Amino acid sequence: MAKIQTRPWDAADYLETEEDIVLYLEAAFEDGAPGLIAAALGDMARAKGMTKVAAEAGLGRESPDKALAPDGNPEFATVLKVMRALSLRLHASTSTTR
Numbered sequence: 001m002a003k004i005q006t007r008p009w010d011a012a013d014y015l016e017t018e019e020d021i022v023l024y025l026e027a028a029f030e031d032g033a034p035g036l037i038a039a040a041l042g043d044m045a046r047a048k049g050m051t052k053v054a055a056e057a058g059l060g061r062e063s064p065d066k067a068l069a070p071d072g073n074p075e076f077a078t079v080l081k082v083m084r085a086l087s088l089r090l091h092a093s094t095s096t097t098r
Helices: 018-031 034-048 050-057 062-067 076-085
Strands: none
Touching (some): 034 050, 034 076, 050 062, 050 076, 062 076
């Protein structure tokens, strides 16, 4: 039986434009899972450069890396700081489903 070759996949490698980033975050918000949203923000921060994002957010270099990991549990203030550093803002709208 032939072996299947695999390689690691990283969403950060595909977040090349501002539109990519916005659509990716919107998809995470659509899902609604807090861990997925945090991980998506982590992917975006890595795509932009985690050190740069952490500095712009006023956080230590390792703070967003740990908080925005798939198993992280960031404080809401951290999420907002990272979003601001990524030039994103939280927007509320009404839902068509309940």
